[in-house]
Amino acid sequence: MTEAVTLKITLPxxxxxxxxxLEGLDRLARHLGIDEEKIGEARILVTEAVINGLEHSGEEHPTVRVEFTMTTADLSIFVQDHGKGFDPGSVEAPDIKDKLGSKNKRGWGLNIMKSLSDDFHIESNRNGTKITIKKLLR
Ligand SMILES: Nc1ncnc2c1ncn2[C@@H]1O[C@H](COP(=O)(O)OP(=O)(O)O)[C@@H](O)[C@H]1O
Ligand SMILES: [Mg+2]
Known part of the structure; x- marks a missing residue:
């Protein structure tokens, strides 16, 4: 059976x-000898998900829970915040033509996460948001 390593952290x-x-992710990857390119992509996934969580975490619970489980075959990433939540279906896909000319360069995070992951799931309500991502590592 392949070894699975799990890391759980609560970030203020x-x-x-x-x-x-990201440091935690790198340590797990090095331990398991994961390919650098896959880890580069996983770093982007974690950065986007954690920053969204931190930006939207509520005043009452300004923390974000992060969990990684990694094997040599795949990585699962779980990120939870306690913010107000949002409706992922109502977030418009960004348009590169609009972005080039505009000062608003925001709105790429969710798109990037979807394209770099093999499975991407958001569960969000007024108590917060949970994002579950699966990424194949070989
Ligand atoms: N964890 C979250 N909690 C609440 N709203 C969120 C969360 N993640 C994303 N959103 C909403 O979805 C929008 C798009 O997110 P994203 O694609 O990461 O772009 P950006 O962070 O640049 O605005 C955000 O502007 C926000 O309205
Ligand atoms: Mg974002």
Whole structure:
């Protein structure tokens, strides 16, 4: 059976704290000898998901829960915040033509996460948002 390593962290909402999640991800990957390119993509997934969680985490619970489970075959990423939540279906896909000329460069995170993951699921309600991502590593 392949070895699975799990890391669970609760991040407080303080500047640059997503780097702690990335450091954890790197350690697991190095331990299992994961391909650099896959880990580069996983780092983008984690950065986008954790920063969204931190940005939208509520005043009452300004923390984000992060869990990774990694094997040599795949990675699962779980990120939970306690913000107000949102309707993922109502977020419009960004249009590159609009973005090039405009000052608003936002709105790419969800798109990037969908394209870099093999499975992407959002569960969101007024108590917060949970994102579950699966990424194949070979
Ligand atoms: N965890 C979250 N909680 C609440 N709203 C969210 C969350 N993640 C994303 N959103 C909403 O979806 C929009 C698009 O997110 P994203 O694609 O990451 O772009 P950006 O973060 O640049 O706005 C955000 O502007 C926000 O309205
Ligand atoms: Mg974002």
């Amino acid at each position: 909402k303080i500047p640059d704290i997503e780097l702690v999640a």
